[in-house]
Amino acid sequence: MEDAGERLKRVRDRLNLTIRDVEEASRKIATRHKNDEFVVGLSRLSEIENKGTVPTIYRLYSLCAIYRLDLSAVLEWYGVDWAKRRPTQPLSRSRAHT
Numbered sequence: 001m002e003d004a005g006e007r008l009k010r011v012r013d014r015l016n017l018t019i020r021d022v023e024e025a026s027r028k029i030a031t032r033h034k035n036d037e038f039v040v041g042l043s044r045l046s047e048i049e050n051k052g053t054v055p056t057i058y059r060l061y062s063l064c065a066i067y068r069l070d071l072s073a074v075l076e077w078y079g080v081d082w083a084k085r086r087p088t089q090p091l092s093r094s095r096a097h098t
Contacts, residue, residue, distance in 0.1 A: 005051070020042065022066055025062075026039050026063075029061075038058045039059075040059045040063060
């Protein structure tokens with residue numbers, strides 16, 4: 001079975017994007033958001049695709065934006081079923097300070 005990193009690589013290949021293309025596009029996203037956490041560097045992308053490294057939510061956002069993928073669908077590739085999430089209750093004041 002294909003893991004999430006392999007699926008991302010297959011999408012990148014299908015879009016004819018190089019690792020450098022992805023890094024450059026992610027730098028533009030990081031600049032727009034004024035946050036370097038969105039940058040997907042060359043070696044990090046290689047680790048995500050080939051070694052099963054799980055990207056941060058920032059990098060995953062960048063990859064989904066660059067590849068035009070639905071973030072919730074890609075989260076499912078990583079075992080996060082966002083569609084079936086349960087609403088959370090905020091902590092009450094008394095519980096928040098314990």
